[in-house]
Amino acid sequence: MTSSTTTLTGPAAAAAVPVRRHRSAGWIAVAPLLAFVALSFGAPALAMLGGAFTARDPATGATSYTTANFAASLHGAYLTALLGSVKLSAVSAGIAAVLGLLLAQAVVTSRFRALREAVLTASGVLANFGGVPLAFAFVATLGNSGVLTRQLGLARHGWDLYSFWGLTLTYLYFLIPLMVLTVTPALDGLRSQWREAAQNNGATGAQYWRHVALPVLAPSLLGGLVLLFGSAFAAYATAAAMVGSSVPLVTLQIADAISGNVLLGQENVALALSLDMVAVACLVMAVYLPLQRRSARWLD
Amino acid sequence: MTDTTLAVPLAGGDGHRTRAAGATVEFRALRRAFGATVALDGLDLTVRPGELLALLGPSGCGKTTALRMLAGFEHPDSGLVLVDGEDVTGVPAHRRDTGMVFQSYSLFPHLNALDNVAFGLRMRKVGAAERRARAAELLELVGLPDHGSRYPHQLSGGQQQRIALARALALRPRVLLLDEPLSALDAKVRLTLREEIRRLQQELGITTLFVTHDQEEALSMADRVAVMRGGRLEQCATPAELYARPATAFVAEFVGTMSRIPGRVVDGGTVEVLGRRLPVDGEAPAVAGGEVDVLVRPEAVRLSHDPAGRARVVATAFLGAVTRVTVTLPGGTPVKADLPTESAAALPPGSAVAVDLPDRPVLVAPRAA
Numbered sequence: 001m002t003s004s005t006t007t008l009t010g011p012a013a014a015a016a017v018p019v020r021r022h023r024s025a026g027w028i029a030v031a032p033l034l035a036f037v038a039l040s041f042g043a044p045a046l047a048m049l050g051g052a053f054t055a056r057d058p059a060t061g062a063t064s065y066t067t068a069n070f071a072a073s074l075h076g077a078y079l080t081a082l083l084g085s086v087k088l089s090a091v092s093a094g095i096a097a098v099l100g101l102l103l104a105q106a107v108v109t110s111r112f113r114a115l116r117e118a119v120l121t122a123s124g125v126l127a128n129f130g131g132v133p134l135a136f137a138f139v140a141t142l143g144n145s146g147v148l149t150r151q152l153g154l155a156r157h158g159w160d161l162y163s164f165w166g167l168t169l170t171y172l173y174f175l176i177p178l179m180v181l182t183v184t185p186a187l188d189g190l191r192s193q194w195r196e197a198a199q200n201n202g203a204t205g206a207q208y209w210r211h212v213a214l215p216v217l218a219p220s221l222l223g224g225l226v227l228l229f230g231s232a233f234a235a236y237a238t239a240a241a242m243v244g245s246s247v248p249l250v251t252l253q254i255a256d257a258i259s260g261n262v263l264l265g266q267e268n269v270a271l272a273l274s275l276d277m278v279a280v281a282c283l284v285m286a287v288y289l290p291l292q293r294r295s296a297r298w299l300d
Numbered sequence: 301m302t303d304t305t306l307a308v309p310l311a312g313g314d315g316h317r318t319r320a321a322g323a324t325v326e327f328r329a330l331r332r333a334f335g336a337t338v339a340l341d342g343l344d345l346t347v348r349p350g351e352l353l354a355l356l357g358p359s360g361c362g363k364t365t366a367l368r369m370l371a372g373f374e375h376p377d378s379g380l381v382l383v384d385g386e387d388v389t390g391v392p393a394h395r396r397d398t399g400m401v402f403q404s405y406s407l408f409p410h411l412n413a414l415d416n417v418a419f420g421l422r423m424r425k426v427g428a429a430e431r432r433a434r435a436a437e438l439l440e441l442v443g444l445p446d447h448g449s450r451y452p453h454q455l456s457g458g459q460q461q462r463i464a465l466a467r468a469l470a471l472r473p474r475v476l477l478l479d480e481p482l483s484a485l486d487a488k489v490r491l492t493l494r495e496e497i498r499r500l501q502q503e504l505g506i507t508t509l510f511v512t513h514d515q516e517e518a519l520s521m522a523d524r525v526a527v528m529r530g531g532r533l534e535q536c537a538t539p540a541e542l543y544a545r546p547a548t549a550f551v552a553e554f555v556g557t558m559s560r561i562p563g564r565v566v567d568g569g570t571v572e573v574l575g576r577r578l579p580v581d582g583e584a585p586a587v588a589g590g591e592v593d594v595l596v597r598p599e600a601v602r603l604s605h606d607p608a609g610r611a612r613v614v615a616t617a618f619l620g621a622v623t624r625v626t627v628t629l630p631g632g633t634p635v636k637a638d639l640p641t642e643s644a645a646a647l648p649p650g651s652a653v654a655v656d657l658p659d660r661p662v663l664v665a666p667r668a669a
Contacts, residue, residue, distance in 0.1 A: 193406035199393040200400045201420030215410045
């Protein structure tokens with residue numbers, strides 16, 4: 001049976017007014033952002049690019065274009081530091097991504113709303129807790145004379161905070177909360193019906209994660225991983241305050257080169273090292289973006 | 301995107317059509333409470349092999365909980381779920397032999413239609429070539445043979461539900477569960493798809509439980525309809541019986557349209573209503589002289605133009621061949637009557653009419669507060 005209902009209506013709706021998009025108005029709105037980016041990112045990047053390929057004659061003060069700075073940045077201690085930074089960032093980002101995902105999943109599936117809010121609030125604070133205060137906190141607790149080191153006798157077991165793994169542990173302190181903040185909204189977006197549909201089709205819990213949840217989460221996980229890598233790669237103050245030069249890192253080498261801590265006249269090598277960092281970041285993004293595009297296609 | 305008609309190319313298929321009749325499903329004294337809310341309160345129900353049974357009821361009546369218990373997503377506090385006499389109450393969801401279509405589109409977004417349909421076969425370690433062939437066959441079964449490479453976001457709602465139906469059938473389950481599968485679709489697609497689901501169910505002979513709150517959907521599709529209320533079964537009967545002989549006032553009012561006309565019990569088997577004495581269908585809920593409501597369907601109410609009549613026409617609604625006329629009795633009680641559209645044209649709003657009932661047994665209920 002079909003039915004029709006007569007609806008009393010008021011005056012006829014006003015004729016639709018065509019909406020014209022004023023491109024000029026759009027550009028005006030975005031102009032402040034573009035100006036800010038140009039000043040804060042573009043100008044330093046150009047200066048860095050120019051300096052990396054420039055050499056200054058100490059006698060005459062004349063400048064000339066050269067690739068020597070760039071070549072020097074990829075040799076010896078500088079290369080070791082660059083690779084050390086990549087390794088530290090990759091390891092700490094990988095561990096933080098796994099632990100952050102597990103913690104976020106526990107929070108998302110928890111019945112206790114207070115626990116969820118507490119963890120997310122704490123993550124918001126801890127993700128921004130870095131630099132010298134973080135280094136001091138770790139030195140005080142897990143350094144050679146740290147409270148926990150002495151009480152638990154960690155030194156007898158070979159514990160050394162001022163090492164690669166010590167620095168990794170310190171970085172995890174802010175990287176794990178950062179991952180929790182990044183991935184929690186994505187986990188919230190996993191629909192319970194996907195799990196049930198998978199179960200209904202004979203999938204175990206592990207099969208659901210392998211064949212459904214992780215592929216669906218892939219864009220967020222990849223995004224989180226890149227964010228963590230970048231955060232660890234660019235970190236300076238924590239490492240500088242904690243390990244000095246005992247763990248070779250590119251950010252520490254840049255600081256040394258600019259300040260003339262080891263050799264004088266290495267400022268342009270520092271700029272070349274900075275360019276190396278940009279290249280590494282671009283490389284990571286070059287791997288990430290196609291993967292992200294591929295996995296995001298079915299989430300449109 | 302448009303929805304294509306479900307083709308059922310089963311002849312020469314892989315056995316979907318030739319499979320044995322579906323399984324028997326039994327719910328025995330199922331009880332489930334969520335905190336203070338009792339979702340199921342001792343549900344007893346048997347679904348016959350190959351039958352399409354609709355679970356109908358208002359929100360919160362427990363129909364979806366019952367379905368989810370059969371799927372293994374919920375576990376009863378007490379009671380049993382039996383399939384072909386075998387107790388499956390403790391069997392985990394991934395080992396239940398059921399296929400389920402969910403209310404909202406639950407296709408996996410990262411898999412195309414073919415891989416969605418083949419998902420269960422993949423979990424069962426069926427070889428790639430075989431599962432792709434079977435998935436393609438199922439896509440043809442649901443009328444979407446050319447949509448295998450499309451992702452869910454590239455499909456319309458109706459197409460997604462067809463794919464979900466194909467996925468639910470891929471493992472050749474003994475029981476098919478449909479959890480309000482049409483509620484998210486627009487009216488036209490819903491109408492088409494429900495006919496096609498029914499045809500497919502009959503072709504496959506698979507025992508099917510269909511949860512809906514849409515009585516028209518339930519009555520038009522199901523072999524039997526189980527009306528639930530407050531976690532309990534009110535009545536389970538064929539659509540015709542449910543409509544013609546509702547067991548309770550709730551069923552009478554929930555299924556179809558019903559008007560309540562004030563009456564008075566004359567004796568145990570007779571009620572006085574609209575100045576007439578009519579036999580009571582079943583037992584009267586009050587002693588002689590007690591006030592009751594007489595429940596009448598719109599098609600049972602007769603109206604005639606009568607300048608001296610005390611009832612007034614207040615509204616008319618065109619329904620096609622018939623027009624539903626709403627009148628108010630002198631006490632202000634609204635009564636609905638379905639009249640042939642030509643007859644209703646003579647009764648515009650404001651007309652004085654006489655209201656009459658046919659001389660047959662009527663259902664009575666306690667007077668509504």
